[in-house]
Amino acid sequence: EPEVTQTPSHQVTQMGQEVILRCVPISNHLYFYWYRQILGQKVEFLVSFYNNEISEKSEIFDDQFSVERPDGSNFTLKIRSTKLEDSAMYFCASSEFWGAGAQPQHFGDGTRLSIL
Amino acid sequence: SQQGEEDPQALSIQEGENATMNCSYKTSINNLQWYRQNSGRGLVHLILIRSNEREKHSGRLRVTLDTSKKSSSLLITASRAADTASYFCAYGGATNKLIFGTGTLLAVQP
Numbered sequence: 001e002p003e004v005t006q007t008p009s010h011q012v013t014q015m016g017q018e019v020i021l022r023c024v025p026i027s028n029h030l031y032f033y034w035y036r037q038i039l040g041q042k043v044e045f046l047v048s049f050y051n052n053e054i055s056e057k058s059e060i061f062d063d064q065f066s067v068e069r070p071d072g073s074n075f076t077l078k079i080r081s082t083k084l085e086d087s088a089m090y091f092c093a094s095s096e097f098w099g100a101g102a103q104p105q106h107f108g109d110g111t112r113l114s115i116l
Numbered sequence: 117s118q119q120g121e122e123d124p125q126a127l128s129i130q131e132g133e134n135a136t137m138n139c140s141y142k143t144s145i146n147n148l149q150w151y152r153q154n155s156g157r158g159l160v161h162l163i164l165i166r167s168n169e170r171e172k173h174s175g176r177l178r179v180t181l182d183t184s185k186k187s188s189s190l191l192i193t194a195s196r197a198a199d200t201a202s203y204f205c206a207y208g209g210a211t212n213k214l215i216f217g218t219g220t221l222l223a224v225q226p
Binding site for chain 2: 004031033035042043044045048050055056058091093095103104105106107108109110
């Protein structure tokens with residue numbers, strides 16, 4: 001069964017450094033998402049992306065965050081200047097159709113980001 | 117907050133028993149989904165129920181939805197040790213983001 005793949009599985013970065021998290025969504029999916037989960041807490045929506053544009057973003061997704069689909073397969077999340085509170089598990093997801101409530105989203109195994 | 121709430125937060129049962137988890141939400145929804153998360157892994161979609169449905173089955177899973185009470189339940193019948201995981205409800209409305217509940221940690225003892 002097709003999978004969403006994320007790399008790296010674990011990223012350790014010094015505070016203030018830039019980090020790029022990478023995702024390869026399922027190939028025929030058109031809608032892409034990033035979520036994060038701080039250890040022991042709920043899964044939180046960050047951003048959705050369609051047709052090379054951000055569709056929606058949460059208040060967490062401030063100017064330090066950006067997303068890009070640099071080619072036909074990768075979907076990246078960049079954090080420009082990391083803070084300690086950015087430490088979390090970051091999940092990429094994709095769906096075939098519009099409407100999170102109408103279609104399941106398929107999640108990768110996540111990247112654990114640790115900011116020192 | 118739009119976040120859903122789940123109870124119980126943790127549930128420990130013996131293999132073969134049934135497990136019931138509940139989810140309450142605060143907004144209007146089009147659909148509600150349940151996901152499983154094994155420790156250190158991603159979220160796996162289990163089942164989706166639409167707002168005009170009241171009950172849905174998939175294998176050993178049974179989901180109910182009561183939109184008047186803004187609540188849903190997930191029943192896992194004849195549980196197995198492999199069912200040990202965290203279970204989350206998630207729902208979407210008019211937009212394409214999912215709002216997740218707080219999750220139930222299920223431990224199935226062999």
